[in-house]
Amino acid sequence: MTMRNIGRILIGASTAIAVAVAAVIGVGAWRSAHTPTPEAPQTSMSTAAGLDASQSQLDRAVEYETALRQWGVQYPKDLKEWADLSTEDLLNRTRTPDTLDASVLGKATGSALPDSKDAKIGPHSKSDLCKDWGDDSWQCQESPDMLAYERNNHWSMGATFIEGPTAKDNGDGTIDVTGTLRWTIWSDARDTLSQEGHWAFAPVQHDVPVSDRLKVEADGTVSYRKDLKAQPWWADPFFSDWRDQSATSAGAGLTRTRIVLPVKGDAPDVGLNGDADEPVVKNPADQGDPDIDWSLWYDEGLLLPSGGEERQGL
Numbered sequence: 001m002t003m004r005n006i007g008r009i010l011i012g013a014s015t016a017i018a019v020a021v022a023a024v025i026g027v028g029a030w031r032s033a034h035t036p037t038p039e040a041p042q043t044s045m046s047t048a049a050g051l052d053a054s055q056s057q058l059d060r061a062v063e064y065e066t067a068l069r070q071w072g073v074q075y076p077k078d079l080k081e082w083a084d085l086s087t088e089d090l091l092n093r094t095r096t097p098d099t100l101d102a103s104v105l106g107k108a109t110g111s112a113l114p115d116s117k118d119a120k121i122g123p124h125s126k127s128d129l130c131k132d133w134g135d136d137s138w139q140c141q142e143s144p145d146m147l148a149y150e151r152n153n154h155w156s157m158g159a160t161f162i163e164g165p166t167a168k169d170n171g172d173g174t175i176d177v178t179g180t181l182r183w184t185i186w187s188d189a190r191d192t193l194s195q196e197g198h199w200a201f202a203p204v205q206h207d208v209p210v211s212d213r214l215k216v217e218a219d220g221t222v223s224y225r226k227d228l229k230a231q232p233w234w235a236d237p238f239f240s241d242w243r244d245q246s247a248t249s250a251g252a253g254l255t256r257t258r259i260v261l262p263v264k265g266d267a268p269d270v271g272l273n274g275d276a277d278e279p280v281v282k283n284p285a286d287q288g289d290p291d292i293d294w295s296l297w298y299d300e301g302l303l304l305p306s307g308g309e310e311r312q313g314l
Helices: 003-034 045-049 055-069 087-094 128-133 138-142 146-153 295-299
Strands: 156-169 175-186 198-201 204-216 222-227 255-257 261-264
Touching (some): 055 156, 055 175, 055 204, 087 261, 128 138, 261 295
Antiparallel strands (some): 175 204, 198 261, 204 222, 204 255
16 A cells, blocks of 8 residues: 555544544534523522511510510519518418429420430429438438429529510521510518518519520421520529529629518518528618618608618619
8 A cells, every 4th residue: 555545544534533523512512502501409488588487486486485584473573563462462472383394385396495314404403402412311302403492592583574575587587585584582581670560571683684596487386596695594494504603693793673562460480491501682671771772661651761862762
């Protein structure tokens, strides 16, 4: 075979290959132009449209927040409404209930439900007296959990909303609930002022702002909770360790109010058998504390203002 023939054969083969390659490129280009581009993953309609909460979900958020934080004795917003009660009536109204169960939260899951396996949190976590004296000791039998322990040291405890709670839809599937909670605590009547057939009932009150971010499902189940503000254990009783602070010191640094109510009768011995190491609320034996409101006693003529009219209020 001559070199010329070999050259012709190579040229012919090259031409065929070029045509084939061009054909392949052409088909690929056609397919690219006529094949639909894969769509990006679609977000759910609820996410894309924004999760606007229904009124029932907002109402459920308020219901949950109230059950979560409001517990114990429910004092009136204006404590003066209970002025001039009899001793018996006052003691009946102010005794802390002996039960506090997370079932009051209703339908809740995930972070909106206290961890039942966490032995350190909540009103029914075991009291330190059981650890110190043993489960079979009389100390543990009288105060088996933290709620019982606090009831044995303080006659009356309660947290009540004085503002809110109110719910705000965030438009992203969450709801913010805010309010102001008032803590009221009174231990007993030891050493309190008695005069003119009345004795001085002077509970200590502290106010704290609270805020939670919640997710409420369409069926009313609260499936998510994030606490947005730090607060004492009494403002979050199911999720907190009650040992963090004593009940009397857990309001330090908060807005404080102390109004003295005149109560008809003799100062009672309420018969508590508390822990000698637990601080209690000290009662006013006289008018010497300028941060206590004696105005109801002045109004009833039971006491005369000492030190001027400014002593009548806080």
